[in-house]
Amino acid sequence: AREAGDGEVLRLTIDAKFHNDLYFAAIEPNDVVIVVSGLELAMDARTARRANGLKIDFVDGAAGPGFKLDNPNQDRPIRGIHPADVARARNEHKKLQLIDVRPAVEQAKARVEGARQLDPAYQAELDALPKDAKLVFLAHHSSGAKAAARLFYDRGFHNVWYVVGGIDAWATMDQNVRRY
Structure with missing residues (x-):
């Protein structure tokens, strides 16, 4: 392990996507410098x-010893949720938006009751919701729903989900939804 040289301190950087790095470097003119447990830590204002x-x-990890950073400001990743868990949450009247991102021609073949088609009007409604609103995206399979969830995540929503297996998986647990 490398030790700090003369005039160097441990430097922290966190970029806009919350990728972080810790390394030894000199303090820069506009740095924020803090001392934690006797250790000087320097960073720029954005990182601070x-x-x-x-x-x-x-x-101590599988790859050897190293730093572990837990940042409460980092958004949670997009997560998958199984159809049965969505159905249970809806039956328990938990607040969530079930958003069907399939084309209208596919929605005509099979629909999940209560799911709304993502159109410009509904998108405007969603944009007006608090950024922590639970948004659950449904497509034919997982990939289309993940892509839609990513778009909303990138727009600042933090509680975005996709239905694992899409409507195809939903049809295996709900006889009212046909497979196509």
Whole structure:
């Protein structure tokens, strides 16, 4: 492991996508410098804003010892949810938006009750929701729903999901939805 040279401190960088790096470098003129447990840590102002609440630990992992960073400001990734879990949440009246991103011709073949087609009017409604609203995207299979979820994630929504297996998987648990 490398040690800090003269005039160097541990430097933290966190970019806009929350990729982070820790390395030894000199303090730069406009850096924010903090001392934690006797260790000087330097960062630029943008990193400092992104690091608010950051927890840094040193752990032994499969690849050897290293730093583990847990950043509460980092958005959660897009997650999959199984059709049965969506149905259960809806039966329990949990708030979620079930958004069907399939083309109208496919929606005419099979529909999930309560799912709404993503059209410009509905998109405007969704855009007006709080950024932590639960958005669940449905396509024929997972990939189309993941792509739609990614678009909303990139627009600032933090609680985005896709139906694992899409309407094809939904049809295996709901006899009212036909497979095509």
